[in-house]
Amino acid sequence: MRIGMIAGEASGDTLGEGLIRAIRRLCPEATFEGIGGPKMLAEGFTSFAPMERLSVMGFVEPLARLPELLRIKKNLETRFLASPPDVFVGIDSPAFNLRVEQVLHDANIPTVHYVSPSVWAYDQKRIHKIAKATDLVLALFPFETPFYDQHKVPVRFVGHPLADAIPMDGGGVDEQHLARAALGVAEIGRYLALMPGSRRNEIARLGPVFIETAQRVRAQNPELQFLIPCANHERFVQVTELLEQAGAWEGFHVFDGKSHQAMRAADIVLLASGTATLEAMLLKRPMLVAYSLSPLTYALASRMLKVPYVSLPNLLAGERLVAEFLQYDVTVENLSAEIERLLHDTQAHDALLARFSQIHEQIRCAADTQAAKAVLEVGGMRAGA
Secondary structure, three states, rough: EEEEEEOOOOOHHHHHHHHHHHHHHHOOOOOOEEEHHHHHOOOOOOOOOOOHHHOOOOOOHHHHHHHHHHHHHHHHHHHHHHOOOOOEEEEOHHHHHHHHOOOOOOOOOOOEEEEHHHHHHHHOOHHHHHHHOEEEEEEOOOOHHHHHHHHOOOOEEEOOOHHHOOOOOHHHHHHHHHHHHOOOOOOOOOEEEOOOOOHHHHHHHHHHHHHHHHHHHHHHHOOEEEEEEEEEHHHHHHHHHHHHHHHOOEEEEEEEHHHHHHHHHOEEEEEOOHHHHHHHOOOOEEEEEEOOOOOOHHHHHHHHHHOOOOOOHHHHHOOOOEEEEEEHEEEEEEEHEEEHHHOOHHHHHHHHHHHHHHHHHHHOOOHHHHHHHHHHHHHHHHHHH
């Protein structure tokens, strides 16, 4: 069986890696091609273009890359139409993948979209495009499926692979101490992880206020240490420059990579909204979430948003479990006040971790295997029709 796949982000590469492994367990002769990252390549995936060329975000930013994205899209469609795969899987990156899926679906090639687009959150009319482009949507979270059911679009909740990988206790104190040892910091102490994002623009917007917040909180809690993992060397240099500009060195530890270890080592996490909030929840780490966009992108996004929360813990809970600060509310005053509360309110801390555990159970469903079975069913369904 030949399976086409496109992953456009690091998170999609991780999902693709797990999906390939699970499909191979069920169908050892399967082959995989399209666009993928290093984790998928390590599984024998054939990539026709570098995955990072698809890594764009927002409403405005992709416009500068449009000609290149269109060329990549056309080349992929030409390949797949000339030699149709048994099934095609678009992994997240809906702005790109749904367009490819539409072309292939029109040519009677089975298509699966893995990771529900946030159609339930904004621009709900997109559900009609999804219906025309895919045979099945694989949803990572249970709150996503009712909207598809309402519009009679085939959907299957498969759970999240991260919930399967992380133990229910988040690894406990032993795992925390091991992470601190791996980072080369003292095993005993209180640590706050600062994670302002993985992209240059995210760090430019959130990095300075995160650093200033840390300085203010440390003035009241001098024992507190700060861990700042960086996605790559370029972001490491960027964060280092921000610390130099702020004159902030005492108590700060900066790492090239090691985001997972930093989160595991921390007692509290201050982070940008995104998938990292899910990992923090599964690790049972109290957190506060912040995000800031370019003014134009924020103006567009805020008008389209149809849900009251943006962070995954709150969306999964259906209530405000963790504090969210967006755009103009991302201030040193707001962030430092919430960190102080998390540091000292032990009763709220225990209640929060109990709710995190309940949600963890709900999304721990052997996601890779569930997704693999669904992909093979769709491919076999159309191939045998």
